[in-house]
Amino acid sequence: MTNALPIIAPRKDGRASDELRAVTIERGWSEQAEGSALISFGRTKVLCTASFTNGVPRWMSGKGKGWVTAEYAMLPRSTNDRMDRESVKGRIGGRTHEISRLIGRSLRAVVDMKSLGENTIVIDCDVLQADGGTRTAAITGAYVALADALEWGRSKRFIGQNAKPLIDSVAAVSVGIVGGVPMLDLAYTEDVRADTDMNVVVTGRGLFVEVQGTAEAAPFDRRELDALLDLAVGGTSTLTELQLASLRG
Amino acid sequence: MTNALPIIAPRKDGRASDELRAVTIERGWSEQAEGSALISFGRTKVLCTASFTNGVPRWMSGKGKGWVTAEYAMLPRSTNDRMDRESVKGRIGGRTHEISRLIGRSLRAVVDMKSLGENTIVIDCDVLQADGGTRTAAITGAYVALADALEWGRSKRFIGQNAKPLIDSVAAVSVGIVGGVPMLDLAYTEDVRADTDMNVVVTGRGLFVEVQGTAEAAPFDRRELDALLDLAVGGTSTLTELQLASLRG
Amino acid sequence: MTNALPIIAPRKDGRASDELRAVTIERGWSEQAEGSALISFGRTKVLCTASFTNGVPRWMSGKGKGWVTAEYAMLPRSTNDRMDRESVKGRIGGRTHEISRLIGRSLRAVVDMKSLGENTIVIDCDVLQADGGTRTAAITGAYVALADALEWGRSKRFIGQNAKPLIDSVAAVSVGIVGGVPMLDLAYTEDVRADTDMNVVVTGRGLFVEVQGTAEAAPFDRRELDALLDLAVGGTSTLTELQLASLRG
């Protein structure tokens, strides 16, 4: 931590302001998908599955490139109060669209579509239980599922033996200013109290893929922004290690 | 088994024709819902949550009666091939509607709406992994979630201390004729080969709530129908014991 | 009638408990469709049309097999109180889906898709007036429309001269327990009072295609189930005769 803002504690769950919640990754949770991971950030649980299809949508075919996309959704009672299903409402809400697009962009940032070849991978991230940080857990778990699906594709010879479609790893974490204090990996009760909320997606090499900061209650200055970015880089570095450990495991 | 049809074996997974798959019930899986159960019938896994709301929809209010309803859905990659999300398609398919309605009717058959009082319980059954029998697993798990939600309502005094809203328990199982042999609790590979497929919902006291038999490949005669009903009554009797054990646990 | 349950009468319309309502079949009602029938079960009137198309949907082509499907709908003022149109609501309700699927499965059970060849038949069943039993009247009338459409296909040489796509006939009837008495072919006022309601689809040879029993108010035991099945077999046997008479006429 390089900034000069106060880092007082303790948080409700006893964490330091720069501490992640307990993170677990159950790799290969699904017996059907080509890659999968059930990831937990504390009480937040997201099931990520990767579906590998040989071939690409018609509008992409013949270019020798692949495609990776993602869909995010929440179970109706993943939250404290039950939400109506989007299938019942007949339309997908703006937040869902936004997060699905964010996950897809984040994953594509670390895939070389030429090396993938004309193959399609769809990542589904379904939130089974929500306690803040569902989108960042989704991205972090989705990477593990993606990596396994790519291995599956290689084993089936849909991807060349020398091709290296993964050019980096990717993980994400939320940060925010709560009660004047920059904090890492907000739980739901922290998130609703945050003045500023930021989701940061960082590659294994430490480069930024997405920075999405929003002043929920009060605009923020450059010093606060810097402090949040520092926290995020630290958090995603830890998540990268956990991803690699899981993939080695 | 009281009928005279051939009961040759073995099934692909080694079960006898009148044997259930391994059934597990993780009661209280969700930390948010008033009642919940993650139920497995072999590889089929369904997360059932019960959401208790004090009050009823406007069109029911003032009658002193409650309401119980259910919604069923499958995760897109719960199946061998990924299915499009119904939220993305913008409409719920016929099969989903049909099963949601079946689960709701089955649960209402064992609830005394007067004793429930003006409270609403919504049961969500989300299939995390599908290998045949998802609707019957859903009903069986939903009963456990429902029972806990009712206890929660009693503990919060939304339900009277002497009220007995549960008048019976309810469980369900699929049966079918596969290769000429009546079989209990079909796995997916058996289901697709079945000449006749039947879902039977039975109360703890052994009364029928639903009998839904369909000749998929060949119409069936009365003797076959009787054999299937016998198998179903046996299977649901075992499921009833597992439900009670889980609720005691 | 082989069961020992009480068969007291009279019903509101004077029928015996095992008696059908007056059934009429106006074959060839439509001047446009390849097959059609306006069928009445008492005051229930359903217009069934069969549309024959040479060819099958793309996903089925090249397999040498045909396809039969059905769509059910009610006119908005077919009922006592006007219902909103599903086209206006922008979505088809669960009940409509369920019945459309039931009709389609029932018809396919008596068609040999290989003999039909690569032809598609769509059966539309539109309820002009509803007084209970609309789905069973629809199935019974749809068979007549289907048979005529198959003849039309043969006359146009889309179906081979020696092909026999119809392997049996099919009819359906509702049965239920009303006031403790098992009854055949429930009118609307009986249906709403029924403890148990069952729709049974039976072929001309007396085999079951569908058995859909639902405990509306009280679960039912095996003896009651048997009584209902007996009634249904008797009723569909009479309907089969009426279908054949109509097709000869």
Added chain:
Amino acid sequence: MTNALPIIAPRKDGRASDELRAVTIERGWSEQAEGSALISFGRTKVLCTASFTNGVPRWMSGKGKGWVTAEYAMLPRSTNDRMDRESVKGRIGGRTHEISRLIGRSLRAVVDMKSLGENTIVIDCDVLQADGGTRTAAITGAYVALADALEWGRSKRFIGQNAKPLIDSVAAVSVGIVGGVPMLDLAYTEDVRADTDMNVVVTGRGLFVEVQGTAEAAPFDRRELDALLDLAVGGTSTLTELQLASLRG
């Protein structure tokens, strides 16, 4: 006929150019609706039902006025080629909207909403068989259903005994220029060949409610327009007599 355009014949069905097809009105066809008529213009058959509800939509209440509206639809196989259902497509097409609105406006033109009082009448016009002129048949039949529903409302004392909500009658007919000849009441095969097509709605007193002329193939001049209006006034005059005869009958 007062215009000087050529009136050569014969038409395919032998009619003179200023001759209606055979028109029949089966008043009271529905046993459920407060008013109904099954009207035929030749092979075109439209079932019109009028649903009377005491009360008006919330946005109209308290003004002492009623409301009359209409919905038009075609059965999928009312036409030569089967059309997809609008309920299945999930949206109502432009043509359906347009005709529903036309029927509603036409009926409201002859109803005094103050005399109707706070009552709502919904007219459903469902085309059972289509051979041109479905919208004009619908308007003509709808008037009969409307008149009966108003009588029903009076008999139930929802409408005052001295109130005269019907200030005129209304009927409609299509006219067009086919092969250079102005013709009355076009059948489908004439309609598709018409250079100009016009639907005219006229009250019993001979006043215009709607004039909707469209140059399908060639713009028309003032003399042609006048000839078409003359034909339409003659045709609707005959339809008015048939309506009155039906209502007396």
Added chain:
Amino acid sequence: MTNALPIIAPRKDGRASDELRAVTIERGWSEQAEGSALISFGRTKVLCTASFTNGVPRWMSGKGKGWVTAEYAMLPRSTNDRMDRESVKGRIGGRTHEISRLIGRSLRAVVDMKSLGENTIVIDCDVLQADGGTRTAAITGAYVALADALEWGRSKRFIGQNAKPLIDSVAAVSVGIVGGVPMLDLAYTEDVRADTDMNVVVTGRGLFVEVQGTAEAAPFDRRELDALLDLAVGGTSTLTELQLASLRG
């Protein structure tokens, strides 16, 4: 003016009853579209753009003919009270459909589809500000956009150098009877007071393409109809001149 009805004035904005509002046409408003015009009828402003595509929809291809279609919409705050967006409501209203179809038919009436060849032109008419007469302003402006798009197509050699796809020009105006007086080009406050409202589409040669008269408050007689048609022919004649001037400009 050839009729004998009273032509008293003045109108609220000082116009004579047979006088158009100030009409301006900003041709080429859009830097992106192949043809465009921002047209004003007084305070009514409609942006018309024409999009030229080489090729036709699949169902039309191979016939050597083109297609012209139109879409009309209003910005949510083009009106005095904000309207919900149709995209948000998820469905297009009947009025929008009706006007889109009217514009499309009006334009197609002056295009020779054979000369257009297999090209498609989509005209978008978006109402930026509404004060009555939006559909007639749209048609009048759309013609200018269409003419420029056709020139563009010729310059790109998608249309043959000698082909004359435009066989006439087309313009439209509203007329109505307000306070007993036939009036030309109704502003919004006149439109809501009109007994009868008529939209008339006329070619540059003075032939009728569409005549759509509706009795909003009182049916109209033949003499009134004639007076309205006279006004409309006069108004569209002036609009034709303005179109030609704009296209020469």
Added chain:
Amino acid sequence: MTNALPIIAPRKDGRASDELRAVTIERGWSEQAEGSALISFGRTKVLCTASFTNGVPRWMSGKGKGWVTAEYAMLPRSTNDRMDRESVKGRIGGRTHEISRLIGRSLRAVVDMKSLGENTIVIDCDVLQADGGTRTAAITGAYVALADALEWGRSKRFIGQNAKPLIDSVAAVSVGIVGGVPMLDLAYTEDVRADTDMNVVVTGRGLFVEVQGTAEAAPFDRRELDALLDLAVGGTSTLTELQLASLRG
């Protein structure tokens, strides 16, 4: 400019890398809306209207607070290739949702909802012509429309005379790294070539409301991020001046 990255030029339109396009604001463009502005960033043109309604949605009433929300849309031919209308597709796309939400959050960040009182303001931002930066132009123009609508509310005494609902101003600009060079206010052709694209929303006082950076082609490091933020702060500072000048004008 405080960063050390190369700032080579020239850009296609001759701008320096830290130079805005020509910005114009036509305040009060709409004669209907309570506040409006037609804003241009070069060829990008967005019509922003603010609709003021006394009262709030039911779920907010009684809290003494107001609400500000926004909707963004593009005309179908605002772009180089025509896009289908979202109203025709029947659903709003993810990008549209995302931008509407962004605009709403940005405006709410500078409004004190208590001072606004129970009033609702809906801002519509309709893109008439698009050439990059439509969302940032929309936010910048929306602020002007909002300010005028608040004045209107004050003049009508819906807002107290001493209330100060506007606590700051807000403007937005896009920045990006194109060909390795950080650039301000990207035009469309620059945007598609950008490695990284960032939209930054800044208040008049220089505080951040939103920072949304996305690595389109290559992840970015901290130094690049800093350079982009510097450019954005400079650009929004200029936009703030233009907004104030427009509101004074």
